[in-house]
Amino acid sequence: MNSMTPKLVVEGLTHYYPDEYTGESVHALEDINLELYEGELVSVVGPSGCGKSTLLNILAGLLPYKIGTASVDGNVIHGPGPDRGVVFQEHAILPWRTVAKNIGHGLEIRKVPQAEREKRVQEFIDLVGLTGFEEKFPHELSGGMKQRCQVARTLCADPVVMLMDEPFAAVDAQTRITLQEELNRIAMATHKTILFITHSVEEAAFLADRCLVFSARPGRLKEIVEIGIPREQRNWTAMNDNAIFIAARDRILASVREEVSIAVEE
């Protein structure tokens, strides 16, 4: 679909980790290969325990890996770095920083001068719709606003790839729908390369250009579903009777359910 060099490349990634309680080696990922091109939003779905969060932690540099390679812009991942930004599931913005200070944190860490920092921070506050909440502390925000703040914080640091780990799983259903549409708009506006981990098939189909379905543990790349709907057309009202969306969603759902039943039988 794209002739450019990919932004994120994973080749032959296999991962084992020791179980926290039993110490037994858990086979989390098996021979994962994937490429993310500029401006693409790729979602990863799979049954619980399929290693999708392990994959994200490895890409974030929070989890060391031994087998295979992962690289961003040609640089092999050895640890955390500002070329990758992570949006965590919940409660990852710092309670002791205001919204503005949280969003500017990445730039502050990189010692970007204050004037430039403030300008960029305001830009992203406006982008995610937190205008007027600059000086609020996280405990004064709703769950949805906290996640907007996290997305703004990640984008403001201008990473090459944004990694999102089930970012909307902990908010209520109404907010989730809004946030999904917002993310679609933000993806359009920023043209950011995004890897989006989720357990929600609907969400994956709604947001992704490509959806990667993982098998039950050990996680293997089971199927890739392309969802060729232009971003401008993506909103929940339109998707309800969009044939491409429905077909993609049903295909992903069938694929995931197969894996869930395997996981349950084990």
Next chain:
Amino acid sequence: MDRLWWHFQQLLKIDAMNLVILVVVVLIGWTIISETIPNPARYLPSPLAVSLSSVDMLVKGLLPSYYSDTLVRLIIGSSIGLAAGIPFGLLLGLNKTVADMFHPMMNFFQSVSGIAIFPIVVIWWGNSDTTVLAVILYTSFFPIAFNVLSGVREIPIRYVNAARTMGASKYQIMKDVLFPGAMPHIATGSRLSIGFAWRAVIAGEMLAGRQGLGWMIFTGQDADRTAEVILGMVMIGLTWIILDHYLLRPIEADTIERWGLVQR
């Protein structure tokens, strides 16, 4: 400064009436007891007698001198204790293995009270100011260091990970995540530390015979000047209340309460 003034006004508004009533009730009760027992001058001098004795000591300049000696010891001792204990706790907390290793040891030392180490310190430095200061330092260092270490261990790892993924260095993680994240424990620890230091000053002056409020109480008992003993006790209590209300509480209100880390 504005915050301080604001807290002062709050105190006046909400607590002033209650405080006045409480103080009056205590003073009346105290006076009645003092009037009914035999030989009150020895066993329980009335509030009036205590006030007169304090006026006398003020005029002679003894009270200001004792008071400032004690306060200076407290300030120097607990400042050094806190200034050393907070970074020490943070540094230990930086590495999980080191933190787990030191935790029981810190727990051990913070539980051995200042009074209990007094004899050994006297053996080392005799009845000197060094001895008193060493005990204050000891009593204030361990509670804060132990609490900071505990606080750092309780900070959710996702905060640290969030900073790491933004490329934060160890120092930046300490400054931006661990220090503010441990703030509830730093507040508790500081309170404990300064409280222990305050007790250590008084006890230290008594045991090592250095001039100050503690010494004043001790010699007052020896010389049968009970009014002085009570005066010293009242001064100790009042100082703590003022310290708590005008230093510790405002700091807590501006940090952990503002950030929603504790509810009040």
